Amino acid sequence: MELGLAGRRALVTGAGKGIGRSTVQALHAAGAQVVAVSRTQADLDSLVRECPGVEPVCVDLGDWEATERALGGVGPVDLLVNNAAVALMQPFLEVTKEACDRSFEVNLRAVIQVSQIVARGLIARGAPGSIVNVSSQASQRALPNHSVYCSTKGALDMLTKMMALELGPHKIRVNAVNPTVVMTPMGRANWSNPPKAKAMLDRIPLGRFAGEFGPEPSGDWLQGSAGGGGVGWGGRQPPHRTWTAPPRRGGARGGRHPFPAERPEQHDHRLHSAGGRRLPGHLSARPTPTPTQ
Template structure:
């Protein structure tokens, strides 16, 4: 999702800074989209992130897309899974958004932030207790950010996809029986493609959504309506 969002923004003429902990992904993206500025850092590391992003910018638009899904039955959830999941899925959003928002406020310009959440923020999914918890927290963080940053003309929204056919989505939902239990609850009868999520992100970043903030936008084929 992050890669395709970066490519779509680059194609639209935006100056893109791409952040990933995987150097090879950044190298191939830079080759595919000349002019994209790569930043290689593990967003789960607060100090390294602060250092890596301190000289980036100015930034007007931010997509918080980094995420991990460590699936464990509730009774087997480990401290490591909790720490890693909340560090990346929630704490990194706070930190990166703080850095960007402070820059916007200092410059006195409006901006937009989109957090990539999940339908799992609002529905329980077996073996997803930590993941669901991080995304539920992210939805509420989105609303509080919108409340506090709104006076500075900074909009904050979330997109909440169903299962998306990324490599992570394919790995976690490759079992046909497991997939059927989810697909049977989606009125449109399919999982999301990456472009479905990218389109929603681009809308929320654009002035076409200038009156929308604090929202959690489902990209779920109707799952949350059932």
């Protein structure tokens, strides 16, 4: 399916490795102009060699002032993918101030800052746009040693809803995707221990974690919702079910906010990830517990 990404300008954070790098590759292949943000220059250098024309920006998103300098003049952006994240594993009783500060700076505060920069530019131009926040299954389920990570991703899910509520009237869609374990460098660091991994693999029908992927250009999540109607959506990757906020007639494309003003969190848990079909009431139980990104 053609999404019309050719010529559109996208910004991807955490672009040096894993999901972010694969996202840049997919957007580049679809003809988008991509700004790739990473804190590691070597990763950006190799990415530019793979994807000529990608615009690299090297900055630590945990540094507010440096981020403002690096991205404040980034220019028009049509699509933002907030993917950058850190996962610092500590038992709850051993969580440190440093781990809290770093995790919330990158996983949540940076999303606010970069999204503000992009959204203000879209509003100033009077242009529609899309923001995709890469959350995690860890936002929904408690996992040992993930106290801070789970908390940041839970906060990111709520931030996504709030951004959708406030940016929707400006024709800016905001959605979240919630991957399970993906064997990126971060995933391998946290889930390569066989006993730890087995407990999670036993809950996954395929019996394996996802590998690094390049979302096909036809993947709706690349720009939030290809149809333009869904906003405030959080997609859990197959084989698990999803929750979504059903759009009002007209949706963001028609300039109307997808939620009734008095009911901004209207979700239907009976929507299945495979094509959005409605499940019978007796099958609409809560999703299977799933692991982190």
